[in-house]
Amino acid sequence: MTILSVFDIGLVVLLLGIGASTIAAREAFAAVIGFVVYGLLLSIAWVRLSAVDVALTEAAIGGGMTGMLMLGAVARLRVAKGSDTRASLPARVAAGVLSAIVAAGLAIAILSPPEAIPTLAPMVMENLAQSGLGNPVAGVLFVYRALDTLLEKVVLILALLGVWSLAPDNVWGGIPGLRVYARPDSTLTFLAQLLPPVGIVVAIYMCWVGAKEPGGAFQGGTVLAAMWLLVMIAGLTSVPSISQTWLRVLVVVGPVIFLAIGLAGMVLANAFLAYPSGYAKPLIVAVEVALTLSIGVALGLLAAGPPERVQQQ
Amino acid sequence: MNLVLDIFTVSAVSAGALFLLAGTVGLLRFPDPLTRLHALTKVDNLGLGLVVLGLLPQADGPFGALKLVSIWLLVQLSGAIVAQLIAGAVRQRGPHG
Numbered sequence: 001m002t003i004l005s006v007f008d009i010g011l012v013v014l015l016l017g018i019g020a021s022t023i024a025a026r027e028a029f030a031a032v033i034g035f036v037v038y039g040l041l042l043s044i045a046w047v048r049l050s051a052v053d054v055a056l057t058e059a060a061i062g063g064g065m066t067g068m069l070m071l072g073a074v075a076r077l078r079v080a081k082g083s084d085t086r087a088s089l090p091a092r093v094a095a096g097v098l099s100a101i102v103a104a105g106l107a108i109a110i111l112s113p114p115e116a117i118p119t120l121a122p123m124v125m126e127n128l129a130q131s132g133l134g135n136p137v138a139g140v141l142f143v144y145r146a147l148d149t150l151l152e153k154v155v156l157i158l159a160l161l162g163v164w165s166l167a168p169d170n171v172w173g174g175i176p177g178l179r180v181y182a183r184p185d186s187t188l189t190f191l192a193q194l195l196p197p198v199g200i201v202v203a204i205y206m207c208w209v210g211a212k213e214p215g216g217a218f219q220g221g222t223v224l225a226a227m228w229l230l231v232m233i234a235g236l237t238s239v240p241s242i243s244q245t246w247l248r249v250l251v252v253v254g255p256v257i258f259l260a261i262g263l264a265g266m267v268l269a270n271a272f273l274a275y276p277s278g279y280a281k282p283l284i285v286a287v288e289v290a291l292t293l294s295i296g297v298a299l300g301l302l303a304a305g306p307p308e309r310v311q312q313q
Numbered sequence: 314m315n316l317v318l319d320i321f322t323v324s325a326v327s328a329g330a331l332f333l334l335a336g337t338v339g340l341l342r343f344p345d346p347l348t349r350l351h352a353l354t355k356v357d358n359l360g361l362g363l364v365v366l367g368l369l370p371q372a373d374g375p376f377g378a379l380k381l382v383s384i385w386l387l388v389q390l391s392g393a394i395v396a397q398l399i400a401g402a403v404r405q406r407g408p409h410g
Binding site: 186187191194 | 387391393397
């Protein structure tokens with residue numbers, strides 16, 4: 001047994017243990033911390049499977065962003081002093097049965113794989129050179145399955161609309177209720193002044209390098225969102241109200257450019273979301289840049305939550 | 314020359330791992346938040362520092378080495394600041410707040 005397989009087995013045992021403790025935790029806060037640790041360990045597991053793109057996304061979205069959203073939910077529940085109502089017995093039984101069915105379905109799919117696992121990977125590698133991209137993941141995302149990628153970004157906007165629509169009517173278009181810790185001379189202010197330049201460079205690098213190596217719009221956008229949230233939480237910049245035009249333009253600019261290039265493909269390359277030959281890479285990089293901005297703003301606003309107060313004129 | 318560098322890597326990374334282990338034991342065993350934070354600084358500072366130092370000779374050219382050192386510096390920065398913030402919260406609300 002090599003040292004790497006010992007490491008892998010240890011990683012799997014840790015993952016299962018942390019997953020179980022996340023489910024078993026009585027405190028919501030402890031469960032969320034368990035979930036974040038689970039996300040980080042899972043990203044190491046993805047690295048071991050040589051899926052570095054997935055690992056980056058898992059660390060950024062699964063561990064970081066979702067963790068922050070859930071911590072926000074926990075804080076909200078604490079303020080609301082969650083009345084101690086447990087779900088009724090039939091509801092709990094129904095939830096248990098549904099979960100068991102899903103788990104059983106997954107177990108059957110994993111435990112009885114087909115003889116030859118269907119894969120399109122060799123075809124992707126063969127034709128990747130035509131797109132001018134070096135990273136097969138970017139190739140799949142922006143060339144072969146571009147429609148999925150486009151819809152995924154639209155879903156992100158729908159999720160943001162869902163969060164916004166939790167606002168009561170009288171504060172619609174107001175300022176999200178992000179908790180701000182504005183205290184001059186605090187170490188948080190120092191961090192919020194020091195880190196964003198570094199973070200922005202990292203985000204641009206991730207977006208740029210995504211065409212030929214692991215990275216891309218989602219990873220870069222998450223780093224941008226984190227930097228924006230940091231300066232807002234430290235009180236260095238005010239939280240914008242959601243009715244600002246520039247904000248709404250930024251949220252939709254990525255999907256709109258993607259869609260426009262896709263529609264142009266119908267005229268220039270005879271298919272929706274097809275790229276004219278020779279122009280694939282520049283067009284994909286343009287889409288990635290716009291998507292990075294949109295994803296950054298959308299994730300930041302998701303974490304900032306629904307509007308809670310109206311802008312003072 | 315390669316052998317010397319390899320021995321250096323193995324010993325520095327092992328020493329780093331020892332500090333990581335000691336810091337983790339401290340995090341689990343120390344009685345209150347402030348002493349636990351104190352244990353964690355060993356992990357950030359010396360543990361990761363020695364691992365990075367040990368990996369420098371194996372790095373992929375000067376840019377690879379620069380990346381490793383920047384990772385260490387960024388972890389140092391975030392570790393120090395998060396420790397300050399947690400300690401501030403403990404001081405304000407008490408250890409069980």
